[in-house]
Amino acid sequence: MISAEREKILEVVALQKRYGNGTLAIQEITIDVRKGEFVSIVGPSGAGKTTLLKTICALLAPTAGGVQLHGKTISEPPPEMILVFQDYARSLFPWLTVMGNVIFPLKRRKDIPQDEKEGLCLESIKAVGLERFANYYPWQLSGGMQQRVAIARAIAFRPEILLLDEPFASVDALTRADLEDLTLQLRDKYDITMLLVTHDIDESVYLSDRVFVLSPPPSVVVAEVQIELPQPREQVRTRSDAHFIELRNRIHAMIGKPKELVAAEEQGIAIAATGSFELNKTTS
Amino acid sequence: MSISTRTIAARRQSTEVSPTAMPGDRTVKGTILSLATVVILLSAWEIMARAKHSVYIPPVSTIAVTFVHEWFSPTFRDQGIPSLYRMFCGYAIAATLGVSMGVFIGYYRWAYRLLDPVLQYARATPPTAIIPVGILLIGIGDWMKILVIAFGAFWPVLINSADGARLVPRERLDTARVFGLSSFDSLIRVVVPSALPQIAAGLRTGLAIAFILIVVSEMIGSTNGLGYYILQAQRTFAIPEMYGGVVLLAILGYCLNAVFVLVESRVLGWHYGQTARTQ
Numbered sequence: 001m002i003s004a005e006r007e008k009i010l011e012v013v014a015l016q017k018r019y020g021n022g023t024l025a026i027q028e029i030t031i032d033v034r035k036g037e038f039v040s041i042v043g044p045s046g047a048g049k050t051t052l053l054k055t056i057c058a059l060l061a062p063t064a065g066g067v068q069l070h071g072k073t074i075s076e077p078p079p080e081m082i083l084v085f086q087d088y089a090r091s092l093f094p095w096l097t098v099m100g101n102v103i104f105p106l107k108r109r110k111d112i113p114q115d116e117k118e119g120l121c122l123e124s125i126k127a128v129g130l131e132r133f134a135n136y137y138p139w140q141l142s143g144g145m146q147q148r149v150a151i152a153r154a155i156a157f158r159p160e161i162l163l164l165d166e167p168f169a170s171v172d173a174l175t176r177a178d179l180e181d182l183t184l185q186l187r188d189k190y191d192i193t194m195l196l197v198t199h200d201i202d203e204s205v206y207l208s209d210r211v212f213v214l215s216p217p218p219s220v221v222v223a224e225v226q227i228e229l230p231q232p233r234e235q236v237r238t239r240s241d242a243h244f245i246e247l248r249n250r251i252h253a254m255i256g257k258p259k260e261l262v263a264a265e266e267q268g269i270a271i272a273a274t275g276s277f278e279l280n281k282t283t284s
Numbered sequence: 285m286s287i288s289t290r291t292i293a294a295r296r297q298s299t300e301v302s303p304t305a306m307p308g309d310r311t312v313k314g315t316i317l318s319l320a321t322v323v324i325l326l327s328a329w330e331i332m333a334r335a336k337h338s339v340y341i342p343p344v345s346t347i348a349v350t351f352v353h354e355w356f357s358p359t360f361r362d363q364g365i366p367s368l369y370r371m372f373c374g375y376a377i378a379a380t381l382g383v384s385m386g387v388f389i390g391y392y393r394w395a396y397r398l399l400d401p402v403l404q405y406a407r408a409t410p411p412t413a414i415i416p417v418g419i420l421l422i423g424i425g426d427w428m429k430i431l432v433i434a435f436g437a438f439w440p441v442l443i444n445s446a447d448g449a450r451l452v453p454r455e456r457l458d459t460a461r462v463f464g465l466s467s468f469d470s471l472i473r474v475v476v477p478s479a480l481p482q483i484a485a486g487l488r489t490g491l492a493i494a495f496i497l498i499v500v501s502e503m504i505g506s507t508n509g510l511g512y513y514i515l516q517a518q519r520t521f522a523i524p525e526m527y528g529g530v531v532l533l534a535i536l537g538y539c540l541n542a543v544f545v546l547v548e549s550r551v552l553g554w555h556y557g558q559t560a561r562t563q
């Protein structure tokens with residue numbers, strides 16, 4: 001677990017986002033991310049999760065509120081924060097090889113010596129297990145491998161924070177488990193802070209130190225859940241842990257409900273904290 | 285858009301392997317079949333022409349002899365080279381302006397909205413219709429043909445480039461922005477390569493139009509060139525020469541297209557590899 005004394009590197013303060021057509025996508029969201037933490041935002045479909053991430057990394061401008069990185073409000077995508085998209089087929093460049101894709105963002109960077117760039121990229125490609133495929137084109141690879149390329153490209157840029165927009169939603173279940181574990185490994189190896197949005201409750205619990213639960217749109221945070229599961233996480237052991245199951249059921253009961261109802265129910269759990277876990281189930 | 289580029293790719297494969305073979309048939313058998321078709325058609329012409337003794341339809345052998353005599357001589361320099369020169373100048377102008385302006389207006393939405401009415405009007409104008417305007421304003425010199433060709437070939441290049449640039453996936457542009465690329469860098473390093481398949485389609489259409497326009501403009505107002513040569517041959521009853529000119533145009537057209545396909549397959553190998561994958 002990440003200690004509460006760690007520096008808050010990212011703070012989203014009362015963020016509101018209204019689309020151009022007047023629809024309110026995000027009513028008010030306040031979250032924070034501490035250094036080295038793995039934070040998930042879990043919400044139902046259509047809760048504006050992608051919009052939220054795009055607004056956090058300043059691809060979209062908020063209607064109200066703001067995003068602070070190291071205490072400074074951002075208005076342009078900062079180099080410390082890199083977004084990995086769900087749709088790798090669209091975010092990768094099909095005219096470039098794996099190596100070409102990974103080195104692409106580094107080309108104009110002056111702070112890294114020219115002759116070190118290739119080595120840096122090779123290392124990232126190796127870290128995601130694609131060293132044999134550096135000269136392949138992305139479209140010659142499977143979906144899971146393509147998402148690894150997208151992750152390698154992000155890692156090679158050496159960001160402080162990786163924003164992950166449902167990055168494992170378009171791959172099969174086994175590949176998904178592999179990619180989840182890869183993400184955890186990379187977090188440890190490169191000391192990268194992770195902020196994931198997903199609609200998959202199990203995934204959010206499995207990966208995270210903390211989970212924010214969103215309401216249906218217009219989105220608000222209905223609850224913040226600490227995930228105190230032992231590290232390192234392991235697919236079979238962690239997922240069969242009684243505490244894991246309790247957490248996922250708790251989030252399951254909250255998701256897609258209005259904030260007041262969740263607050264009342266959570267209070268009920270707190271009162272019956274010593275009682276049976278079944279209480280939670282009956283309220284849902 | 286992806287569906288239409290895919291069908292273009294499919295059509296391309298089926299028509300350009302060999303004009304008469306079945307789609308995708310690259311075997312020796314296919315080559316023999318297509319050669320046989322050519323031989324049969326030419327023989328039929330030869331036999332019928334010899335039987336009919338028509339002045340207007342000379343036998344293939346006569347046309348062939350005239351062809352060699354005419355075109356392996358200074359006539360090619362006097363008639364062929366001017367046509368090619370005008371065509372290349374006009375096409376180069378169309379390609380340069382068409383691609384750069386097209387990508388620009390496709391990328392910047394406001395430019396697209398601003399120019400859309402003009403584009404819709406201009407693309408609907410048959411390019412040959414402006415030849416008389418060209419003659420009126422510029423006369424019948426080289427520049428008339430060059431500008432007419434440039435004008436005619438410009439629109440398909442512009443419109444396809446604009447479409448290609450407009451339809452770059454949002455995620456790709458967002459990725460570039462996340463990695464800190466400036467708007468101009470994105471245009472050059474992301475939009476242009478993304479739009480290349482459509483740009484190539486526009487350039488190909490433009491090339492075909494340029495080829496038509498050079499012939500027509502030389503027939504209407506010129507003192508040399510292949511269009512002029514063919515029309516003069518017809519008017520002076522030099523019938524085998526007339527056919528020889530048509531054959532030369534066909535050969536030139538075929539060669540230009542072949543060069544285009546060769547360059548395209550080099551530059552766009554990734555695109556055809558990708559579409560073949562997703563089919």
